[in-house]
Amino acid sequence: MAGLILCLLIGAEVFLRLKGRALPADQRREIRARLSTWWVIAGLFLSALILSPGLFIAFFAFVSFLALKEYLSLIPTRRADRRVLFWAYLAIPVHYYWIASGWYGMFVIFIPVYMFLFLPFRMILAGETRGFLKAAGTLHWGLMLTVYALSHLPALMVMPLAQEGFSGAGLVLFIVFLVQFNDVAQYIWGKRFGRHRIVPAISPNKTWEGFLGGMATSLMLALGLAALLTPFSPVEAALIGIAASAVGFIGDVVVSALKRDLGVKDSGTLLPGHGGVLDRVDSLLFAAPLFYHYVRYMHGG
CATH class of the missing domain: 1.20.1480 (hypothetical protein mp506/mpn330, domain 1)
Structure with missing residues (x-):
């Protein structure tokens, strides 16, 4: 799984080098800042995950x-x-x-x-x-x-698990990758096909096309990763992929509503290209508790 994340980041770097010159300068700088920050986030996250639970x-x-x-x-x-x-x-x-x-x-x-x-x-x-x-x-x-x-x-x-051969680290990788990739997929689908806004007063860029495209992507991704990282059946994986996409969207727009109320675009400046910590984890804030309790009640030891 760590190799997959590394491959995605390297692929993004190659794409930016090959196609970046065709993009406007401001957009190219934003993508470069986002990608550089993703390298740091992924490095810290995976290092802590691999070294020890503590x-x-x-x-x-x-x-x-x-x-x-x-x-x-x-x-x-x-x-x-x-x-x-x-x-x-x-x-x-x-x-x-x-x-x-x-x-x-x-x-x-x-x-x-x-x-x-x-x-x-x-x-x-x-x-x-x-x-x-x-x-x-x-x-x-x-x-x-x-x-x-x-x-x-x-x-x-x-969390103790009833099924042997699986670990908490695998579950963390599964839900984090699923939710974060869903954010990217919703953005790409929305940019390409987005026409109908969902909550224009809160997040004008969120469209039904992006939402449904991201959900379909999350469903397929959950089916592909579940057997490798989780004890979920294919039906469970499909339902969790759909639910994680929907709940992640809710977390995203809730934090967007908070920022709208306060009159700020980003929650901070700590993460170049992303904004603040809340801007990066907003989708996980709602998805993580629901996923945790589902796993505990359905697969806990």
């Missing part, structure tokens, strides 16, 4: 930290809540510790229950009631989005 969990804890920091830099916060943010950031290593230790019960309730109860209590100790509801809601939603949802990917690494 390193991969730590890697995603850092990604969650960057995503939460990016989110909080976009959301206006009250001066009274600055000390509360410390506890939100502290929740990241605690939450990922539950994953690394294999404590499933605490992993699934720590942020949705305990942090949900603790953070507003800590807010009221500051004595500021103006904007309390908005502050509490946006902070908890940010934790759910950037930490809890995203953490379901590394949680696959420690």
Whole structure:
């Protein structure tokens, strides 16, 4: 699988060198920036995945930290809540510790229950009631989005599976490659055939043609990869390919709606050609939890 990713990146490099001169200069620079960033992302992701589950969990804890920091830099916060943010950031290593230790019960309730109860209590100790509801809601939603949802990917690494011969690493590769390639496929299909917009007020470039083309591509890709990386039957693989495409699309447009509300094009500038961390993981934020719980309930040991 790592070889396939490497081949795709090399193929993109060759294509850019052969056909890049025919593209407008601005578009060529954007594609070059995107591709260079993909090399870095793929290198870090695959290195952490291959070396050890613990390193991969730590890697995603850092990604969650960057995503939460990016989110909080976009959301206006009250001066009274600055000390509360410390506890939100502290929740990241605690939450990922539950994953690394294999404590499933605490992993699934720590942020949705305990942090949900603790953070507003800590807010009221500051004595500021103006904007309390908005502050509490946006902070908890940010934790759910950037930490809890995203953490379901590394949680696959420690999940016991009923079928022998498969691993959490294979499942992670399967869903990440499926969702990320679906984003690319939707973009290509939409550019080539897109005519009918789905949510023009939120994401004008999203079309039904791109959505359905990406879904068909994801279905075929899931069927091709499932036997190699997962314990899924062909029917399961097909359904997961369709579901991952649809749910990834929802995650994408939800984050787009957030950016529209805040009046920004990208969530950050950390990843040249892509924007910020949230811009790159938006599709995974909704797909990862659903995929994790499906695997756990249907194939968990």
